[in-house]
Structures are given as C-alpha cells and as structure tokens.
Amino acid sequence: MSKLFRIARAAEFESLTAFREFIDTTCAPLAGVDEALLYDLKLAVDEACSNIIKHGYAGMNPGSVILTIAPQPDRVVMTITDFGRAFEPSPLPAPDVDAALGGAELGGFGLYFIYQTMDEVDYETTEDGNHLTLIRRIPHSRPS
Amino acid sequence: MDVTARQHHPATIVSVSGSIDSLTVERLTEFLAEQIGSGRTNLVLDLAQVNFMSSAGLRAILAAFKEVRQPGGDLRIAAAQPGVLKVLKMAGFTNILKSFDTTDEAVASFS
Numbered sequence: 478m479s480k481l482f483r484i485a486r487a488a489e490f491e492s493l494t495a496f497r498e499f500i501d502t503t504c505a506p507l508a509g510v511d512e513a514l515l516y517d518l519k520l521a522v523d524e525a526c527s528n529i530i531k532h533g534y535a536g537m538n539p540g541s542v543i544l545t546i547a548p549q550p551d552r553v554v555m556t557i558t559d560f561g562r563a564f565e566p567s568p569l570p571a572p573d574v575d576a577a578l579g580g581a582e583l584g585g586f587g588l589y590f591i592y593q594t595m596d597e598v599d600y601e602t603t604e605d606g607n608h609l610t611l612i613r614r615i616p617h618s619r620p621s
Numbered sequence: 622m623d624v625t626a627r628q629h630h631p632a633t634i635v636s637v638s639g640s641i642d643s644l645t646v647e648r649l650t651e652f653l654a655e656q657i658g659s660g661r662t663n664l665v666l667d668l669a670q671v672n673f674m675s676s677a678g679l680r681a682i683l684a685a686f687k688e689v690r691q692p693g694g695d696l697r698i699a700a701a702q703p704g705v706l707k708v709l710k711m712a713g714f715t716n717i718l719k720s721f722d723t724t725d726e727a728v729a730s731f732s
Contacts, residue, residue: 490644497640497673516673516704523675527643574683574713583683586676586712593711 482546488530488539488559496522496544503546504553509615517594518553521611524587525557533561533607550615552596557609563602566609568592624652626661632731633661634699634724638670641678649678653685662694665727669700679712686718695719699727 484499486492497519504510504518526542534540543558569589577583592598597612622645623638633656641649656664664685668674686696698720701709709715721727 490642493642493644494640513703513707516707519673520675520704520708523642523673527675527677531643571711571713574717577683578687578717583680586679590676590708590711 479547479549482548483543485541485543488526488534488542488561490527490530492530492542493523493526496526496542499544500546500555504548507548507553507615508550509617510553514613514615518555518611518613521591521594521613522555522557524590525609525611528564528587529557529559529561529607533559533564535562537561552612552614555611555613557611558606560606563607565600565602566591566598568598622648624649626652626656628661629665629724629728632663632665632697632728634665634667634728636667636670636724640673641671641681642673642675643677646677646681650681650684653681654688657685657688657694662689662692663731664689664694664696665699665724665731666696667699667724667727668702668705669724671702671705674705674708676708676712679708679714682714682718695731697721697727697730699724 482503486495500519500522504515529542540560545556547554566588569585571589572585595611596614599610601608622640626633626635635656689696698718700723
C-alpha cells in the first residue's frame with residue numbers, strides 16, 4: 478500500500494497557500510514530476526478547494542477541508558474531503574470569453590481547469606463527507 | 622501577493638509578485654480599478670514574479686481589460702511564467718489579450 482500524506486485546514490481562502498505548499502513538499506521530490514505537472518496539481522486542488530469554500534460551505538460555519546495525497550510510481554492520487562454541501566462536478570465546455578467580454582458573467586473556469594489538468598475526476602458522498610478524487614498520471618515514469 | 626505600479630511612458634506597468642488566488646485577487650482587482658480610475662488605461666500587467674495564478678486571477682484581468690477598453694486603452698500581459706501562461710491559454714485569454722515575453726516589449730507595443 479502506498480504511503481498517504483495528509484493535511485487538514487479550515488475551509489477558508491487563507492488555507493489555499495498551505496494546500497499548495499503541501500503539494501510542493503509532497504510531490505516535487507517524486508520521479509517524473511516536473512514544474513509543469515506540479516503546477517497542474519496545485520491548480521486543480523486550488524480550484525476544487527476554492528469551490529468548496531465558496532459554495533460547499535456557503536452560509537455555514539466553515540468546516541474543514543482535508544487533502545490526502547497518495548503518490549504511486551505512475552500517478553498522483555489526491556483526495557479532497559469536505560463536510561459541506563455536496564456538489565458533484567461534471568465536465569464543462571470551455572467558458573465563453575467572448576461572451577464575457579460582452580458583459581456575460583465569467584464563470585466555470587475552476588471546473589474546466591480541473592478536467593483539463595487531471596486524467597481522472599471522481600466524486601463520492603458518504604456519511605464521512607464529500608470526497609473528490611483527482612488523479613494525474615506521471616508521464617514516462619518507471620515503477621520503482 | 623504584492624502589487625506596484627510605475628509609469629513608463631506611454632504605459633503604466635503594474636507588477637505583481639507572489640500568488641493570485643481566491644484570497645489575494647480582491648486586492649489585485651481593487652489596485653487595477655484604482656489605476657484605471659486615475660486615468661491610466663494603457664496597462665502592462667507584469668507577471669514575471671507571479672508563481673501561481675488560479676482562475677480567480679482571470680476575473681480580475683478580464684474586469685480590468687473591459688474597463689480600459691472603454692476609453693480606448695488596452696491591457697497587455699508581460700513575462701508570464703509557463704504555469705501562469707498555461708492558465709491564460711487554457712482560458713482562451715491569449716486570443717483576446719496581447720501577451721509579450723518582456724515588459725519592455727509590452728511597453729513598446731503601445732508606442
């Protein structure tokens with residue numbers, strides 16, 4: 478069984494830096510993980526956590542957000558757990574920037590970026606909270 | 622995140638450093654609005670020192686871009702690092718905003 482790394486923080490925007498730094502510390506040493514892949518991991522988690530903080534816990538006392546990372550030789554598996562409102566993500570088309578220039582509200586980039594940067598996105602709601610699993614393959618890596 | 626502005630005729634260079642995320646974006650939005658409110662509508666957004674930007678940054682950039690265009694100005698991106706540039710590209714922003722490798726090139730493009 479692969480090793481699990483875990484961080485828990487309050488569901489507030491002040492926690493975003495800690496999540497990104499945790500990904501840096503945990504994933505930068507992994508074989509095959511370069512700066513570009515590291516950025517994608519941080520972007521997907523930042524967008525997911527921002528959505529949880531903004532929407533999942535809207536109108537509620539901020540609970541916690543837990544990020545676990547399970548590095549494997551060929552992939553990074555990240556799970557984000559929260560205890561707010563469930564929100565099942567689904568792939569979206571690219572947001573329409575031209576429409577936004579014309580005055581339409583600009584939204585949907587967070588989910589769009591998650592699906593653009595991750596190879597698998599899974600969501601499950603259980604008695605133990607909402608679990609968003611983000612999987613990104615590590616290219617050209619050899620099993621160690 | 623830190624943000625500063627300096628005049629470099631015929632443009633104003635707004636230099637950002639650190640991370641632009643859901644926490645810090647409000648300050649960037651306000652700062653850009655202050656610049657535009659002061660009549661500075663030829664803006665170069667210098668992103669050389671930005672190590673991370675999420676979709677939150679896109680909203681700030683788009684809001685400022687719309688504002689500067691009304692009086693005939695423009696907002697141009699300079700020196701975005703690879704990760705930040707990828708965010709701009711994925712969002713289609715590089716189709717509507719001019720992007721330059723250096724602030725000097727971005728400033729010169731206003732002449």
